[in-house]
Amino acid sequence: MGRHYFHLHLISDSTGETLIAASRAVAAQYQDVSSIEHVYPLVRSRAQLDRAIAEIEAAPGIVLFTLVDQELSHRLEEACRESGSPCLSVLQPILSLFGSYLGATSTPRPGAQHMLNADYFKRIDALNYTMMHDDGQTAEGYEEADVLLLGVSRTSKTPTSIYLANRGVRTANIPLVPGVPLPPGLEKLKNPLVVGLLASPERIVQIRQNRLLSLNAADKETPYVDRMSVSEEIASSRRLFAQHGWPTIDVTRRSIEETAAAIIDLHKAHRMKFITQA
Missing domain, CATH: 3.40.50 (Rossmann fold)
Incomplete structure (x- = not known):
């Protein structure tokens, strides 16, 4: 039985390191499957997102993203539905959990984890x-x-x-x-x-x-x-x-x-x- 390949699109408004680490940790659980990674870092405008969407439409696959801009997120989710590519906001479940526990609303900041602190x-x-x-x-x-x-x-x-x-x-x-x-x-x-x-x-x-x-x-x-x-x-x-x-x-x-x-x-x-x- 040969190895299977699939397209994996990683879209981030920061460096993309979080997506790469998370996706590779999961992909490692599948021995006979390998991903063809398409990484799109620093996506913070509609034009940048549209270029990524064009590549997703040309090579449909799994789409993971970390975009704090809600308008960009909705645009990406809509495009993924149209192309039949399953997509997931990787940080959203964690943000929701933090929000429900802390009782506070997060402040969207692209790349906040890389601030010079x-x-x-x-x-x-x-x-x-x-x-x-x-x-x-x-x-x-x-x-x-x-x-x-x-x-x-x-x-x-x-x-x-x-x-x-x-x-x-x-x-x-x-x-x-x-x-x-x-x-x-x-x-x-x-x-x-x-x-x-x-x-x-x-x-x-x-x-x-x-x-x-x-x-x-x-x-x-x-x-x-x-x-x-x-x-x-x-x-x-x-x-x-x-x-x-x-x-x-x-x-x-x-x-x-x-x-x-x-x-x-x-x-x-x-x-x-x-x-x-x-």
Whole structure:
């Protein structure tokens, strides 16, 4: 049985990121179906909407939208009915729920979630910090981190750090390299939560081999991809984490998002403990 495809039209008066994330989360539940995405960001005028409608009429499919302008929303819904394309205002059910609970009327503001508020600048600050402290390249200022990740090569330290930074969590990461000592004083850090990342030797070897292939490395028989050597690296890191009482997360079968969510939960507990002891 072959894979089925359908057209998915995402219309937003902002960046479209909310629609993309929501639709992909749902589409992932259908193994034999793939969407052909048509994304229309920053749709805030009738002319912009009409261009999107023309494409929907040319390639009917599912239409998801986030438009706070009621006139544009009604125009889109009418056009979808005429073309036989099911459509849904993704935020409307959530707005209705908020309204019924809070007893207040929302103020329509396109792209309000992307305003330059304190949270936005917190994320930018976290990202700057994280990029400076990626892969142990800046061996100072770790006390200013919220989270410090440790792990052998290819345990997803960098992508996890960047994801956390985008959530406003200042994250540093340090690779565990055989024969290379850790920066001094890590065990004395008070503010950051130190987390050890682990993975199965098989997974690490697979990722490292792919890495060497992508780099066209000449020597494919180095200890870097030797199964026994990798197993010892991971065992050594596990002993290090246990010695210092640092929590660990096995990333073998976890996505970056799942790893980050687990770290955020650990960090919340760490902050509560830090506050009660202060």
